[in-house]
Amino acid sequence: MADQAAAVEVRDLEVGFGRGRSATRVLHGITMEVAKRHTVGIVGESGSGKSTLAKTLVGTLRPTAGSVRIDGVEVSAVRGADRMEMRRKVQLIPQDPYSSLDPRRTIGEALAEAVDPRRANVKKHQDEIVQWLETVRMPADTIHHYPHECSGGQRQRVAIARGLIVRPEVVIADEITSALDVSVQAEILGLIARLRRELGLTMVFISHNLAVVRQVSDEVVVLYRGDIVEYGAVTDLYERPQHPYTRALLDAVPGAPGFDITSRPQEDAA
Numbered sequence: 001m002a003d004q005a006a007a008v009e010v011r012d013l014e015v016g017f018g019r020g021r022s023a024t025r026v027l028h029g030i031t032m033e034v035a036k037r038h039t040v041g042i043v044g045e046s047g048s049g050k051s052t053l054a055k056t057l058v059g060t061l062r063p064t065a066g067s068v069r070i071d072g073v074e075v076s077a078v079r080g081a082d083r084m085e086m087r088r089k090v091q092l093i094p095q096d097p098y099s100s101l102d103p104r105r106t107i108g109e110a111l112a113e114a115v116d117p118r119r120a121n122v123k124k125h126q127d128e129i130v131q132w133l134e135t136v137r138m139p140a141d142t143i144h145h146y147p148h149e150c151s152g153g154q155r156q157r158v159a160i161a162r163g164l165i166v167r168p169e170v171v172i173a174d175e176i177t178s179a180l181d182v183s184v185q186a187e188i189l190g191l192i193a194r195l196r197r198e199l200g201l202t203m204v205f206i207s208h209n210l211a212v213v214r215q216v217s218d219e220v221v222v223l224y225r226g227d228i229v230e231y232g233a234v235t236d237l238y239e240r241p242q243h244p245y246t247r248a249l250l251d252a253v254p255g256a257p258g259f260d261i262t263s264r265p266q267e268d269a270a
Contacts, residue, residue, distance in 0.1 A: 153187060
Protein backbone atom coordinates (compact mmCIF):
# COMPACT_ATOMS: atom_id res chain seq x y z
CA MET A 1 0.00 0.00 0.00
CA ALA A 2 2.85 2.42 0.75
CA ASP A 3 5.12 4.06 -1.85
CA GLN A 4 8.38 3.39 0.00
CA ALA A 5 10.41 0.19 -0.24
CA ALA A 6 8.73 -2.63 1.67
CA ALA A 7 10.44 -4.12 4.72
CA VAL A 8 7.73 -6.79 5.01
CA GLU A 9 5.98 -8.40 2.04
CA VAL A 10 3.18 -10.91 2.59
CA ARG A 11 1.76 -12.58 -0.51
CA ASP A 12 -1.26 -14.92 -0.68
CA LEU A 13 -0.49 -16.20 2.82
CA GLU A 14 -2.47 -19.16 4.11
CA VAL A 15 -1.92 -20.82 7.47
CA GLY A 16 -3.77 -23.89 8.65
CA PHE A 17 -3.62 -26.57 11.30
CA GLY A 18 -4.37 -30.28 11.17
CA ARG A 19 -4.91 -32.58 8.20
CA GLY A 20 -7.74 -34.11 6.28
CA ARG A 21 -11.21 -33.56 7.65
CA SER A 22 -9.82 -32.03 10.85
CA ALA A 23 -7.82 -29.40 8.94
CA THR A 24 -8.62 -25.79 9.82
CA ARG A 25 -7.50 -22.75 7.85
CA VAL A 26 -6.85 -19.72 10.03
CA LEU A 27 -5.52 -17.24 7.45
CA HIS A 28 -6.93 -17.09 3.93
CA GLY A 29 -4.80 -15.53 1.20
CA ILE A 30 -3.42 -12.58 3.19
CA THR A 31 -1.55 -10.00 1.08
CA MET A 32 -0.05 -6.86 2.65
CA GLU A 33 3.12 -4.78 2.88
CA VAL A 34 4.88 -2.77 5.56
CA ALA A 35 7.05 0.05 4.22
CA LYS A 36 10.30 0.85 5.98
CA ARG A 37 9.82 3.24 8.90
CA HIS A 38 6.04 2.76 8.73
CA THR A 39 3.62 1.06 11.11
CA VAL A 40 0.76 -1.12 9.90
CA GLY A 41 -1.92 -1.85 12.46
CA ILE A 42 -3.65 -5.23 12.43
CA VAL A 43 -7.05 -5.15 14.08
CA GLY A 44 -9.75 -7.74 14.65
CA GLU A 45 -11.63 -9.61 17.33
CA SER A 46 -10.33 -12.72 19.09
CA GLY A 47 -10.19 -15.57 16.60
CA SER A 48 -9.62 -13.31 13.60
CA GLY A 49 -6.10 -14.67 13.04
CA LYS A 50 -4.04 -11.78 14.42
CA SER A 51 -1.72 -13.85 16.64
CA THR A 52 -1.34 -16.51 13.95
CA LEU A 53 -0.20 -13.78 11.56
CA ALA A 54 2.28 -12.47 14.16
CA LYS A 55 3.79 -15.92 14.70
CA THR A 56 4.08 -16.46 10.95
CA LEU A 57 5.82 -13.12 10.49
CA VAL A 58 8.48 -14.01 13.08
CA GLY A 59 8.87 -17.52 11.68
CA THR A 60 7.54 -19.63 14.54
CA LEU A 61 4.70 -20.86 12.31
CA ARG A 62 5.20 -22.06 8.74
CA PRO A 63 2.72 -21.03 6.06
CA THR A 64 0.53 -23.61 4.39
CA ALA A 65 0.80 -21.56 1.20
CA GLY A 66 2.06 -18.16 0.11
CA SER A 67 5.09 -16.28 1.35
CA VAL A 68 6.45 -13.89 3.97
CA ARG A 69 9.55 -11.89 3.02
CA ILE A 70 11.60 -9.67 5.32
CA ASP A 71 13.86 -7.33 3.35
CA GLY A 72 13.41 -9.64 0.38
CA VAL A 73 14.32 -12.85 2.24
CA GLU A 74 11.74 -15.65 2.45
CA VAL A 75 11.31 -16.32 6.17
CA SER A 76 10.29 -19.99 5.87
CA ALA A 77 13.34 -20.77 3.68
CA VAL A 78 15.92 -19.59 6.23
CA ARG A 79 17.96 -22.38 7.83
CA GLY A 80 20.82 -22.92 10.29
CA ALA A 81 22.84 -19.91 11.46
CA ASP A 82 20.85 -17.63 9.17
CA ARG A 83 17.74 -18.47 11.18
CA MET A 84 19.26 -16.93 14.31
CA GLU A 85 20.09 -13.80 12.34
CA MET A 86 16.53 -13.63 11.01
CA ARG A 87 15.18 -13.90 14.58
CA ARG A 88 17.24 -10.86 15.50
CA LYS A 89 15.93 -8.95 12.50
CA VAL A 90 12.30 -9.57 13.44
CA GLN A 91 11.50 -9.06 17.12
CA LEU A 92 8.20 -9.94 18.78
CA ILE A 93 7.10 -7.86 21.77
CA PRO A 94 4.60 -10.13 23.57
CA GLN A 95 1.25 -9.36 25.14
CA ASP A 96 2.35 -10.73 28.52
CA PRO A 97 5.99 -9.84 29.23
CA TYR A 98 5.87 -11.47 32.66
CA SER A 99 5.47 -14.94 31.15
CA SER A 100 8.34 -14.28 28.74
CA LEU A 101 10.74 -13.04 31.43
CA ASP A 102 12.55 -15.67 33.49
CA PRO A 103 11.60 -14.92 37.14
CA ARG A 104 15.02 -16.20 38.25
CA ARG A 105 16.91 -13.66 36.14
CA THR A 106 17.28 -9.96 36.74
CA ILE A 107 16.16 -7.42 34.16
CA GLY A 108 19.83 -6.83 33.38
CA GLU A 109 20.37 -10.53 32.71
CA ALA A 110 17.30 -10.65 30.45
CA LEU A 111 18.59 -7.76 28.36
CA ALA A 112 22.15 -9.11 28.28
CA GLU A 113 20.81 -12.42 26.98
CA ALA A 114 19.02 -10.54 24.19
CA VAL A 115 22.27 -8.83 23.20
CA ASP A 116 24.30 -12.05 23.26
CA PRO A 117 22.25 -15.24 23.74
CA ARG A 118 25.36 -17.46 23.88
CA ARG A 119 27.48 -15.44 26.29
CA ALA A 120 25.15 -13.17 28.24
CA ASN A 121 27.24 -10.84 30.39
CA VAL A 122 25.57 -7.99 32.26
CA LYS A 123 28.84 -6.30 33.21
CA LYS A 124 30.13 -6.34 29.63
CA HIS A 125 26.94 -4.81 28.23
CA GLN A 126 25.98 -2.68 31.24
CA ASP A 127 26.29 0.70 29.51
CA GLU A 128 24.15 -0.44 26.59
CA ILE A 129 21.54 -2.00 28.90
CA VAL A 130 21.25 1.13 31.04
CA GLN A 131 20.99 3.27 27.90
CA TRP A 132 18.03 1.24 26.66
CA LEU A 133 16.35 1.21 30.06
CA GLU A 134 16.59 4.99 30.12
CA THR A 135 15.30 5.13 26.53
CA VAL A 136 12.06 3.46 27.67
CA ARG A 137 11.93 5.72 30.75
CA MET A 138 13.07 3.14 33.33
CA PRO A 139 15.60 4.01 36.08
CA ALA A 140 19.12 2.67 35.67
CA ASP A 141 18.91 0.57 38.85
CA THR A 142 16.16 -1.52 37.21
CA ILE A 143 19.08 -3.54 35.87
CA HIS A 144 19.29 -5.23 39.32
CA HIS A 145 15.54 -5.87 39.74
CA TYR A 146 13.62 -9.07 39.11
CA PRO A 147 10.40 -9.16 37.03
CA HIS A 148 8.14 -9.53 40.09
CA GLU A 149 9.55 -6.28 41.48
CA CYS A 150 8.21 -4.35 38.47
CA SER A 151 4.65 -3.28 37.71
CA GLY A 152 2.82 -4.46 34.59
CA GLY A 153 3.60 -1.21 32.77
CA GLN A 154 7.26 -1.38 33.80
CA ARG A 155 7.54 -4.97 32.58
CA GLN A 156 6.07 -3.91 29.25
CA ARG A 157 8.68 -1.16 28.99
CA VAL A 158 11.37 -3.78 29.70
CA ALA A 159 9.90 -6.01 26.98
CA ILE A 160 10.07 -3.09 24.55
CA ALA A 161 13.70 -2.43 25.50
CA ARG A 162 14.54 -6.11 25.08
CA GLY A 163 12.96 -6.15 21.63
CA LEU A 164 14.76 -3.01 20.47
CA ILE A 165 18.19 -3.57 22.02
CA VAL A 166 19.17 -5.87 19.12
CA ARG A 167 18.21 -3.10 16.64
CA PRO A 168 15.76 -5.19 14.63
CA GLU A 169 14.63 -4.45 11.09
CA VAL A 170 10.98 -5.12 12.02
CA VAL A 171 9.11 -5.07 15.34
CA ILE A 172 5.92 -7.08 15.86
CA ALA A 173 3.92 -5.70 18.81
CA ASP A 174 1.25 -8.26 19.74
CA GLU A 175 -1.52 -6.77 21.92
CA ILE A 176 1.08 -5.03 24.09
CA THR A 177 -1.43 -2.73 25.81
CA SER A 178 -4.37 -5.10 26.25
CA ALA A 179 -3.45 -6.23 29.78
CA LEU A 180 -2.84 -2.69 31.08
CA ASP A 181 -5.24 -0.21 32.58
CA VAL A 182 -6.23 2.84 30.55
CA SER A 183 -3.73 5.31 32.02
CA VAL A 184 -0.80 2.91 31.60
CA GLN A 185 -1.95 2.05 28.06
CA ALA A 186 -1.78 5.76 27.21
CA GLU A 187 1.78 5.94 28.61
CA ILE A 188 2.92 2.95 26.55
CA LEU A 189 1.31 4.34 23.39
CA GLY A 190 3.08 7.65 24.01
CA LEU A 191 6.35 5.75 24.40
CA ILE A 192 5.77 3.91 21.12
CA ALA A 193 4.98 7.19 19.37
CA ARG A 194 8.27 8.69 20.57
CA LEU A 195 10.32 5.62 19.67
CA ARG A 196 8.77 5.49 16.20
CA ARG A 197 9.86 9.07 15.62
CA GLU A 198 13.33 8.83 17.17
CA LEU A 199 14.33 5.40 15.87
CA GLY A 200 12.42 5.24 12.61
CA LEU A 201 10.84 1.93 13.60
CA THR A 202 9.17 -0.43 11.15
CA MET A 203 6.30 -2.05 13.03
CA VAL A 204 3.33 -4.34 12.82
CA PHE A 205 1.06 -3.28 15.69
CA ILE A 206 -1.61 -5.84 16.59
CA SER A 207 -4.66 -5.05 18.69
CA HIS A 208 -8.37 -5.77 19.02
CA ASN A 209 -8.92 -2.08 19.76
CA LEU A 210 -9.37 0.22 16.76
CA ALA A 211 -8.81 3.31 18.88
CA VAL A 212 -5.41 2.03 20.00
CA VAL A 213 -4.38 1.01 16.49
CA ARG A 214 -5.24 4.41 15.08
CA GLN A 215 -2.92 6.17 17.48
CA VAL A 216 0.25 4.42 16.33
CA SER A 217 -0.39 3.33 12.72
CA ASP A 218 0.09 4.73 9.23
CA GLU A 219 -2.08 2.05 7.64
CA VAL A 220 -4.60 -0.43 9.03
CA VAL A 221 -5.50 -3.99 8.09
CA VAL A 222 -8.88 -5.22 9.36
CA LEU A 223 -9.00 -9.01 9.81
CA TYR A 224 -12.24 -10.96 10.06
CA ARG A 225 -12.16 -14.74 10.39
CA GLY A 226 -8.81 -14.96 8.67
CA ASP A 227 -9.62 -12.64 5.76
CA ILE A 228 -8.62 -9.03 5.13
CA VAL A 229 -11.90 -7.16 4.79
CA GLU A 230 -10.40 -3.67 4.69
CA TYR A 231 -6.89 -2.30 4.19
CA GLY A 232 -5.93 1.33 3.79
CA ALA A 233 -4.46 4.54 5.10
CA VAL A 234 -5.41 5.15 8.70
CA THR A 235 -7.29 8.41 8.05
CA ASP A 236 -9.30 6.98 5.16
CA LEU A 237 -10.27 3.86 7.05
CA TYR A 238 -11.45 5.72 10.14
CA GLU A 239 -13.22 8.53 8.33
CA ARG A 240 -14.69 6.47 5.48
CA PRO A 241 -14.92 2.80 6.53
CA GLN A 242 -16.15 0.63 3.67
CA HIS A 243 -16.87 -2.75 5.23
CA PRO A 244 -19.73 -3.39 7.68
CA TYR A 245 -17.36 -5.20 10.04
CA THR A 246 -15.06 -2.16 10.19
CA ARG A 247 -18.04 0.08 10.89
CA ALA A 248 -19.17 -2.30 13.64
CA LEU A 249 -15.71 -2.19 15.24
CA LEU A 250 -15.74 1.59 15.14
CA ASP A 251 -19.19 1.70 16.70
CA ALA A 252 -17.89 -0.54 19.50
CA VAL A 253 -14.94 1.72 20.40
CA PRO A 254 -15.39 2.82 24.02
CA GLY A 255 -15.11 6.48 24.78
CA ALA A 256 -12.42 5.84 27.38
CA PRO A 257 -10.06 8.66 28.44
CA GLY A 258 -6.83 8.62 26.47
CA PHE A 259 -8.33 6.77 23.48
CA ASP A 260 -10.04 9.51 21.55
CA ILE A 261 -10.05 8.14 17.99
CA THR A 262 -9.98 11.67 16.58
CA SER A 263 -6.46 12.33 17.89
CA ARG A 264 -2.94 10.95 17.97
CA PRO A 265 -1.26 10.01 21.26
CA GLN A 266 0.74 12.51 23.25
CA GLU A 267 4.34 11.42 22.90
CA ASP A 268 6.47 10.47 25.85
CA ALA A 269 8.35 13.52 27.08
CA ALA A 270 11.72 13.85 25.40
